[in-house]
Amino acid sequence: MLPRNAFYAQSGGVTAVINVTAAAVIETAHQHRQQIGKVLAGQNGIIGALNEALIDTSLLSAEKLAGLRHTPGGAFGSCRYKLKDLQQHRAHYQRLIEVFRAHDIGYFFYNGGGDSADTCLKVSQLASQMDYPLRAIHIPKTVDNDLPLTDNCPGFGSVAKYVATSIREASLDVASMAKTSTKVFILEVMGRHAGWITAACGLASETPEQGPLLLLFPERRFDQADFLQKVQACVAQYGYCVIAVSEGLRDNEGRFLSETGLTDAFGHAQLGGVAPVLAQLLQAQLGLKCHWAVADYLQRAARHIASATDVAQADALGKAAVELALAGHNGVMPGIFRLSDAPYRWEIRPQELEQIANMEKPLPADFISADGYSITPACRAYLTPLIQGEDYPPYKNGLPHYVQLNHTLVAKKLPPFEV
Amino acid sequence: MLPRNAFYAQSGGVTAVINVTAAAVIETAHQHRQQIGKVLAGQNGIIGALNEALIDTSLLSAEKLAGLRHTPGGAFGSCRYKLKDLQQHRAHYQRLIEVFRAHDIGYFFYNGGGDSADTCLKVSQLASQMDYPLRAIHIPKTVDNDLPLTDNCPGFGSVAKYVATSIREASLDVASMAKTSTKVFILEVMGRHAGWITAACGLASETPEQGPLLLLFPERRFDQADFLQKVQACVAQYGYCVIAVSEGLRDNEGRFLSETGLTDAFGHAQLGGVAPVLAQLLQAQLGLKCHWAVADYLQRAARHIASATDVAQADALGKAAVELALAGHNGVMPGIFRLSDAPYRWEIRPQELEQIANMEKPLPADFISADGYSITPACRAYLTPLIQGEDYPPYKNGLPHYVQLNHTLVAKKLPPFEV
Structure with missing residues (x-):
């Protein structure tokens, strides 16, 4: 033939x-x-x-x-x-x-x-x-890692390594400055429907000493009062707080947070960006100086740290x-x-x-901690192998x-x- | 003694x-x-x-x-x-x-x-x-690289390497997708008063084939009509356009672009972010799908690619x-x-x-091209040595x-x- x-x-x-x-x-x-x-x-x-x-x-x-x-x-x-x-x-x-x-x-x-x-x-x-x-x-x-019948999806492990590395680095930065300057750093990551990438940010903090890290998963509806309390408690205890948020975070009514609140001069909703919305909120409600980053394509194109x-x-x-x-x-x-x-x-x-x-593979419920702001040991055990090795x-x-x-x-x- | x-x-x-x-x-x-x-x-x-x-x-x-x-x-x-x-x-x-x-x-x-x-x-x-x-x-x-009497300032070279690498990677991403999706990618970088970091983004494109890259320096007042024309020409020629913008970009009246246009539900100006302002503009005026990233602390903490x-x-x-x-x-x-x-x-x-x-060391005028959107060979010759080698x-x-x-x-x- x-x-x-x-x-x-x-x-x-x-x-x-x-x-x-x-x-x-x-x-x-x-x-x-x-x-x-x-x-x-x-x-x-x-x-x-x-x-x-x-x-x-x-x-x-x-x-x-x-x-x-x-x-x-x-x-x-x-x-x-x-x-x-x-x-x-x-x-x-x-x-x-x-x-x-x-x-x-x-x-x-x-x-x-x-x-x-x-x-x-x-x-x-x-x-x-x-x-x-x-x-x-x-x-x-x-990178969304949402296909069934495969342990993971190529592309995701490298994004996971990038976001965890980046947020660990930014945590050290804000920890240095918190005494007199920025108290909160927010990193917005991809994953509109599933929190796999948000979860990967949780790898950055292996022990409580490695810095306070709150994760905001798209699987959990945003509870403003609870969130403000968590951030305040973090800042009180550690002097600063680092937050990773999914671009797909929704409020109690199911609306994307990135589509609420901010409008341009003509009253149009702002194009994306949940991180600045959270920064605005923390500044207004708690008077905390915030910095925020949106990784966008940088995260999924970061071959330099695959x-x-x-x-x-x-x-x-x-x-x-x-x-x-x-x-x-x-x-x-x-x-x-x-x-x-x-x-x-x-x-x-x-x-x-x-x-x-x-079919979509959701983030298992038992990968998110009871309070909704961090990952469980089961999640860590799943994710850790996927970021091993530098290429x-x-x-x-x-x-x-x-x-x-x-x-x-x-x-x-x-x-x-x-x- | x-x-x-x-x-x-x-x-x-x-x-x-x-x-x-x-x-x-x-x-x-x-x-x-x-x-x-x-x-x-x-x-x-x-x-x-x-x-x-x-x-x-x-x-x-x-x-x-x-x-x-x-x-x-x-x-x-x-x-x-x-x-x-x-x-x-x-x-x-x-x-x-x-x-x-x-x-x-x-x-x-x-x-x-x-x-x-x-x-x-x-x-x-x-x-x-x-x-x-x-x-x-x-x-x-x-990282601002603005001290006189020194060739450069430690910290800057690593930011330069990070932003040039990141925008090169994101350029490949958007080039892949432009046919049916995102046409413009915008990266916002630090350097409120001097365009050293913006200039470093220019290193990403060593030849015209490496992608169209427009730089928006804080040294140049933002000319909206000219900018829109430039982006449109880029997209017409290459199918896509990549933009690096300084957080300190100002309009003709000297106001930071990041402080114009976007307000929250209470009418307060949005906290920072010139990239989303530009994305909004391109979407509204040219109907181009945009993605944007704000590197913020990620850029100056990126020890992984120092x-x-x-x-x-x-x-x-x-x-x-x-x-x-x-x-x-x-x-x-x-x-x-x-x-x-x-x-x-x-x-x-x-x-x-x-x-x-x-004393501040400004970006020399002859480091910016005549049209204001790219770096000159003199600038490239200055910057290139500073990003050499991986540690x-x-x-x-x-x-x-x-x-x-x-x-x-x-x-x-x-x-x-x-x-």
Whole structure:
């Protein structure tokens, strides 16, 4: 049987290590040239497949390919574009199959979160209905860490390491200054619906002596009176207080705190930012000088302080995806299965996409302390292995030497398609 | 002659490397036990001297002392407390001399920015007037990089490395997503009066291919129409735009942009944050999806990505301060003198405090490009050496292993003093 080509695409918010997975897919495919021809990458994710904008990764130099392993962001471009159900978006799914057919694509590797797991499943199903031979494999990736049936999601461990490091560092800063200046520091982190990243901030304080740290989880409704009391007690005891807050914190009526209170000169609600809202509140109600930071993309792009464990898993999952496809799997995702916490041992097991697509893994209730402001030992035991090890990028001129790819597209064979 | 004790204090905003200087002062003093007895550190800076809260650094273990070299923040506590002129604050200056006399302090090392250089000079002058033998040495430190007569200020190089790395990483993120999502990313950085840190962001883009980067300097008044045009042109050409903005950006009437436009529900101005103001503007005027980050303390506490050059200079200046004092200098500051850009060669020269105190070193006009939105080659040549080399802290449990000191104070000998 002649080798068939593979299609790889990045989906949704990018991470510090998604390119590690990309490199692993490409390199593993190269090791099986008798079964896999070229790996074609979708320019800007699945939109690249719809538009037949396919990047020929066989033209990447060995140097560029190696460089991908330490370059954050999505080197082939990603997209926020959700394919709806087969009924509504049937033409889109059929177009995908047409493009795959035109370029003899027999392997579909889709690297993303919950939505893309769903898309991957539907593509697999439609291919089967259309008698088009395709092995569709989803590869997990999301800093939100909310996919089921995998111990964690690549990208999350590096964000966890970044936020815990950053808040530990900022804690030392505010502790130094609290006598005469800033008393409260607030760090706003990602995770609108699930508090995984907020929980990771809790790793910064391993003992009470490492500083007072209040976590505000999106899973808990914000209780203003209780919060003010907690901060006041912290400042009374330690002289200062450090707070990590999820961008998705909501008030008692379910409204995002970031959308309350602040308006521009025209009365429009302010764009995001729960940290400044809390700072305003503490200043007004307790008269405490506050500083605040919003990490935003810095947290998920921080390849300079990636977790070596995260990098290893992003690599292993890319490799496993190709191997699963070669072994005949279809409609599955390689998932990380945890064998033990300490030492952290894990292996990769295939999981059925039907059980994954559109399911979210919430932060377990027993990972949040009874008072709602810190993490439990069970949470710490879960998180700690994920941030182990440093995987530093090479530096040039004092800065990380990240690669940038020139996207060379293969010749189009089909008429255009209106996405 | 019997050895006399030394006093060391940290002043103003702390940095990622001020503890490197502290360790160098203590260790260099230890190497000269015949001349210097104990090094007593002010708890919370100069306030510690006024309150006679003196930390006995001779009790620090070798392990803790070594740990100081990779721990950000001010390990002895710092303060924002400016001593006014001798007329207004004479009692305070006299109190300092009394405390020094009570603890046989013959050496005064003050580690800070412009204000503390001024205080150091005044203490030196008053000691002389009071016939109290004292050698007062100022040691430069400020992320603002605004001290004259030194090539740069310890702390700045590490912030520069952090912000340039962070914005380079975030640029890759937004470049990946711009097709269907965020088109503009804005990073707000410190430097209310001088654009040194904003300029450092410019290092992230070494070639036009490394991404479009607009810098908004506090030295230039914000021209809204021009800015909107620039962003629009960027997005048209590259598909996205990345912006670094100084917290101190002002509008045409001289008002901080962070204080315009946004108010809380009660009509109070929002606490800080020029990045969200710009995001709001771009969203409203150009309909562009924006993300923004405010680095705040994260930038000046980021010891995990400190510049090795910065660490080396923080160390050398601490050592030089002690050596200058031993050589009989008084009322001076060891300054870094640049011998060449590439290779970067520098040496330390004593500078008179009279020429330093309360002087600010502005960003030279020829460091900003003609259009006002980027740095010139001269600026790049100045900045590049300062971010060279990585000086990683040790890690434990996946996080930087920073030390925390137990402050053991020497017994008080004087009645209390009302600060």
